[in-house]
Amino acid sequence: MTGGLLGAMRAVFLRELLVFWRRSTEVMAALVFFVIVTTLFPLAIGPERRELMLVAPGVLWVAALLATTLSLNHLFASDYQDGSLEQLLMSPYPLSAMVLAKIAAHWVLTGLPLALLSPLLAVQMALPTKAIGTLVGSLLLGTPTLTLIGAIPAALTLGVRGGGVLVSLLVLPLYTPVLIFGAEAVAASAGQGFASVAHLSLLGAFLALALSFAPWASSAALRVSLD
Amino acid sequence: MKLVHKYAAPKRFYELAGTLTPWFATLTTLLFVSGLYLGLYWAPPDYQQGNAYRIMFIHVPNAWMSMMAYMIMALFAAAGYIWNIRLADILAKVTAPLGASFTLTALVTGSLWGKPMWGTYWVWDARLTSELVLFFLYVGYMALQASIDDARRAAHASAILAIVGVVNIPIIHYSVYWWHTLHQPASLTLTSQPKIYITMLIPLIVMSIGFMFFYLTMLCVRARNEILWRERRADWVRKLVESRP
Numbered sequence: 001m002t003g004g005l006l007g008a009m010r011a012v013f014l015r016e017l018l019v020f021w022r023r024s025t026e027v028m029a030a031l032v033f034f035v036i037v038t039t040l041f042p043l044a045i046g047p048e049r050r051e052l053m054l055v056a057p058g059v060l061w062v063a064a065l066l067a068t069t070l071s072l073n074h075l076f077a078s079d080y081q082d083g084s085l086e087q088l089l090m091s092p093y094p095l096s097a098m099v100l101a102k103i104a105a106h107w108v109l110t111g112l113p114l115a116l117l118s119p120l121l122a123v124q125m126a127l128p129t130k131a132i133g134t135l136v137g138s139l140l141l142g143t144p145t146l147t148l149i150g151a152i153p154a155a156l157t158l159g160v161r162g163g164g165v166l167v168s169l170l171v172l173p174l175y176t177p178v179l180i181f182g183a184e185a186v187a188a189s190a191g192q193g194f195a196s197v198a199h200l201s202l203l204g205a206f207l208a209l210a211l212s213f214a215p216w217a218s219s220a221a222l223r224v225s226l227d
Numbered sequence: 228m229k230l231v232h233k234y235a236a237p238k239r240f241y242e243l244a245g246t247l248t249p250w251f252a253t254l255t256t257l258l259f260v261s262g263l264y265l266g267l268y269w270a271p272p273d274y275q276q277g278n279a280y281r282i283m284f285i286h287v288p289n290a291w292m293s294m295m296a297y298m299i300m301a302l303f304a305a306a307g308y309i310w311n312i313r314l315a316d317i318l319a320k321v322t323a324p325l326g327a328s329f330t331l332t333a334l335v336t337g338s339l340w341g342k343p344m345w346g347t348y349w350v351w352d353a354r355l356t357s358e359l360v361l362f363f364l365y366v367g368y369m370a371l372q373a374s375i376d377d378a379r380r381a382a383h384a385s386a387i388l389a390i391v392g393v394v395n396i397p398i399i400h401y402s403v404y405w406w407h408t409l410h411q412p413a414s415l416t417l418t419s420q421p422k423i424y425i426t427m428l429i430p431l432i433v434m435s436i437g438f439m440f441f442y443l444t445m446l447c448v449r450a451r452n453e454i455l456w457r458e459r460r461a462d463w464v465r466k467l468v469e470s471r472p
Contacts, residue, residue, distance in 0.1 A: 152391055156384045160374050169370050170388060173363040174395050177402035184406065206398075217391055224383040 008093045009101040016105030019078075026074050027109045034067040034114055038121045049126040056125035057135070057186035063121075064114055064139055065146060065175055069168050071110045072150040075102065076222070080158045089226055095219035103144075103151050103215065111143030127190060134189035134196045141203040142182040148207075148214035149174050155221035178206055235314045237454045238463055244447035251444040258437030266430035273427075279343050284430050286336035288438040289329045290354075293361060294396075296326030296442065300368075301393040304386035316382035317457070319389065320372055321449035325442060327365035334358055353404040360399050364392045378457060 020027055041059045045051055079085040088098050118139055119132045127135065153170035157163040185199035266284035273280040300322040307315035337355060338348040349355070368385055375381035458464045 149391075152387065156371065156388060157374075160371075162374055166370055166374055169363075170367040173360050173367060173399070174391065176360055177395075177398050180402045180406045209398075213394065217387060221384065221387050224380060224387065227380060227383075 005093050005097055008091065009097055012088070012098050012101040013105045016102050017108065020105065020109045023074075023078075026071070027113075030067045030071040030110050031113055031117060033070055034063050034117065035121065037063040037066060038125065042125070052126040053128065053190070056122065056127040057131070057183045057190060059125060060118060060121060060127070060135060061138075061142075061179055061183040061186065064118070064143065065172075065179055067114060068110060068143055068146045069150065069171055069175075071106070072147070072154045072167055072171065073164050075106050075147075075151055075154045076158055077154075077163075080225075085158075085222065086226055089222065095222065096215040099151065099155075099219045099222065100211075100215040103147055103218075107144050107147045111139070111147055114143060115139035127186070131186055131190035134200070135186045137200060138182045138185045138196075138203060141200060141207055142178050145178050145203070145207045145210045146175060148210040149178075151214060151218040152221055155218045155225055158222075158225040178203065181206070235312050237314055237317070237458055238461075240314050241451055241454045244451050248444060248447045248451075251440050251447060255437055255440040255444050258433055258440060262430050262433035262437050265433060270426050270430050276344060279340065280427075282336050282340045283427075284434045286333055286340060287431060288435040289336065290333040290358065291435060292438050292442060293326055293330040293333050293358065296322055296329055297361065297364070297389075297396065298393070300326060301389040304382070304389040308383050308386035308390075313457075316378070316386075317450055317453045318446065319386065320382065321446060321453050323365055323369050323372065325445055325449070327362060327369065329438075329442075330358060330362040330365060334362065353400075353406070356403045357396075357400045360403070361396070364396075368392070 038059060041055065042052060045055065076085060079088070089095060091098065115136050118135050122132050122135050150167070150171050153167045153174075156170070157166045160166060181199045181202045185196040185203065188199060189196040262284065266281055270281070272278050300319050303315045303319035303322065306312055307319060334355070337358075341350060342348050368388055371385045371388055372381050375384060455464055455467075
């Protein structure tokens with residue numbers, strides 16, 4: 001085992017991957033949720049391709065956002081229950097770095113598959129082929145931000161009654177900027193106005209901001225919850 | 228700092244707030260009465276909007292207060308979190324419902340104004356949308372406070388949420404603003420008339436100061452309630468209750 005901070009982060013990352021992998025139903029549940037929610041929209045709106053094409057960017061992004069929100073609950077919950085979170089708190093390395101490793105692992109198993117699956121759903125929603133690249137790109141840039149921001153409420157609501165619904169209530173208002181620019185980027189490249197580069201750049205900026213701010217805030221939140 | 232410590236003890240603040248409340252309440256009443264008189268009778272009707280614009284004298288102060296209250300709440304929450312001041316926790320907690328009601332009033336009066344002016348109760352205008360998101364942030368804060376039983380943990384957890392919210396508010400505001408400007412051509416907004424006439428400005432300022440004192444009055448009243456509840460097992464509260472018939 002390599003020592004130092006990076007070694008510790010790597011160990012946490014690999015452990016998370018392994019744990020999540022062994023409980024793969026939870027990982028799959030978020031993905032299946034994404035697929036089902038997207039499927040519900042054509043049923044509700046009607047199968048006309050023109051109408052579907054207009055709402056596709058918004059629907060795909062809202063579904064991805066809700067799926068990410070659902071998966072937030074098991075970011076810390078099981079570690080909180082079996083006490084391994086307290087072990088993490090006592091490690092000599094900064095908690096925010098450990099949290100970052102956990103978030104990264106969580107994203108690899110939820111956000112990344114979500115982005116990779118999205119082209120299939122884009123076809124289902126009659127999104128023009130030229131916009132599919134932007135959809136995957138915007139989800140790749142946007143979902144890590146969602147997981148990073150979501151880690152804060154997830155940490156705050158550990159062991160609190162009604163935790164699941166509460167997380168959504170706390171996190172969804174904070175998600176609005178990412179949703180706006182994610183959906184707008186896809187809509188733009190589907191040929192409804194401006195170039196999508198500006199929106200993607202802003203998503204990148206949000207990611208950089210969340211990367212510097214969220215691990216710190218969620219480790220402070222963990223300390224409050226485990227106090 | 229010495230003064231802060233002197234009045235940061237909940238019992239001292241309870242007494243101080245008790246002395247201040249009638250003064251604040253009187254000032255609020257005076258300002259409201261004169262502001263409403265000036266706004267509803269003295270100010271001339273608008274040449275475009277007629278008398279319908281007068282709802283602005285309620286709407287605009289509430290919109291200002293909704294944002295100011297969030298900042299105040301976050302400042303109190305941060306002070307409580309950083310220095311462990313219990314009074315700051317209490318003040319942050321009781322500010323949240325006040326801020327939420329300012330936000331709701333601003334939204335409701337705004338949509339009532341929008342019906343005759345825009346022809347619809349709701350437009351996805353940038354400012355309306357960010358005000359709505361602000362309302363959701365308040366609701367989230369209150370829900371988190373309510374779902375944690377331990378007072379200290381509730382205060383600290385919601386303090387972190389409030390600080391995250393403060394970082395996010397400008398981002399949300401500008402996102403919504405850009406979204407709006409990208410999405411639709413400029414619709415009618417309040418800023419379409421660049422200058423506000425002095426006879427309309429005076430009642431607006433009077434009403435704004437009135438709402439500030441209204442906030443202070445309600446802050447004192449609610450903080451006193453909260454202090455009594457939290458210190459209900461303390462000696463001085465018991466004596467206070469027994470001394471009343």
